Amino acid sequence: MSGEISVNNLNVSYADKEVIKNVSFSFQTGKLIGIIGPNGAGKSTMIKAALGLISKKSGTITFEGKSLEAVRKKIAYVPQRSNIDWDFPIIVQDTVLLGTYPKLGVFHRPAKKEKLWAKECLEKVGMADFAKRQIGELSGGQQQRVFLARALAQEAEYFFLDEPFVGIDVSSEKVIIDILKELKAAGKTIFVVHHDLGKVEAYFDDLILLNGELVGAGPVREVFCNEKIQQAYQTSHIQLTGLGVGV
Template sequence: MKASNTQPFMELDRLSVTYGETPAVWDVSLQIPGGSLTAIVGPNGAGKSTLLKASLGLIPRVGGQVRYFGQPLARVRQRVGYVPQRSEVDWDFPAHALDVVEMGLYGQLGWFRRPGARERARALECLSRVNMQDFAGRQISQLSGGQQQRVFLARALAQEADLTLMDEPFAGVDATTERAILDVLRELRDQGRSVVVVHHDLDTVREYFDRVILLNRELVAAGPVASTFTPQNLQAAYGAGRLLDGRLPAWT
């Protein structure tokens, strides 16, 4: 299904999550438009990963609504992709890189139909787009952290989702891998798709992203980077004198 930029790809309406009696994310409302790269930034414990997981129904929410392309997730699940943090993946699972990428095709195949020659070719093409075609037969446990992240990005590409949610894809990867991931994300954006990324490096937000969500359990601000990623909003999100090592990003 071709992506459309006229309708929000994702809408959160007063989404709230608690851990016990402690609010983790509270009363967050925002929209993600089509054809955009969006960063979610905020201090440790701000609820960034929780926001993604709750929006996908991976953890329960205590309030609020989530819609994708104007529909509940169950109706458009194939149009929404998710790349979790590397630390949440069982890398000892006996699978090769190509197997992992083919998992992105199960939504199109159905769980009881095995991938054929066409699907294998598609998976190899996606591995090639992230420069991992030479590792198709390698066990994922034998790959470096950056290589594992590229494989999971290739799986998301195979799904051909219109919206992809990624939890810290740049964490712990080398500069070459980071640039390769960014090139693919920009390609998706230019095709009219959207990507939402939990991100920690404030110094690269302006270079990498079109839009930004500033979060500290509650929504501080959300919108285009140029008008939203300001010193005032950063201080509101991180607290005066507590931003990173006590400094603002280099561009401020």
């Protein structure tokens, strides 16, 4: 259906163990959507399976009525920092330049136009002064900014970020969330795997609450409640009022 991103009947198994079971949801485009749940809930697995980065047992994802393959060049994926080889011999500006490759095609290399655009994306995340640094020399927050700049360089319509705020400084987190909100205001759709329950209401429009199976999906005000959170985290000790947020 036009105007929606839909995941239907997603199932993922590892060594005959179900990790994601019968997950289905739909969201309007132009939203900032959080994905939360306890450790081991399958949040990262769900994103990677939906995007075809790992194998799945069943399930489909559609983007405004189009298949994954039809829109793949319009998708930007930012993996967890722990999944990136920070010793790889590449400097910051070349990392961001990689974001321009999907639109160039196989036999074309970035020209002056692409290099200027990559520089502009670096400036947007406040990392232009680090353009010549090797990525492994950066702090966690700086690394995350660089990979967001690479995503911006893709000029994508759909963004998927896996735990972008883990292990980074407060100023980097503010830079990143401000840019994500700007992208949303420009009509982009952003999915973010997130762990800090205290910032859910401030950051997101909609929410996916997961623990192997879908516990809730919809507007934050409907999903982010004590009953659903306690069901997902399988504990009565989490009280949202204690986090300084509503119930």
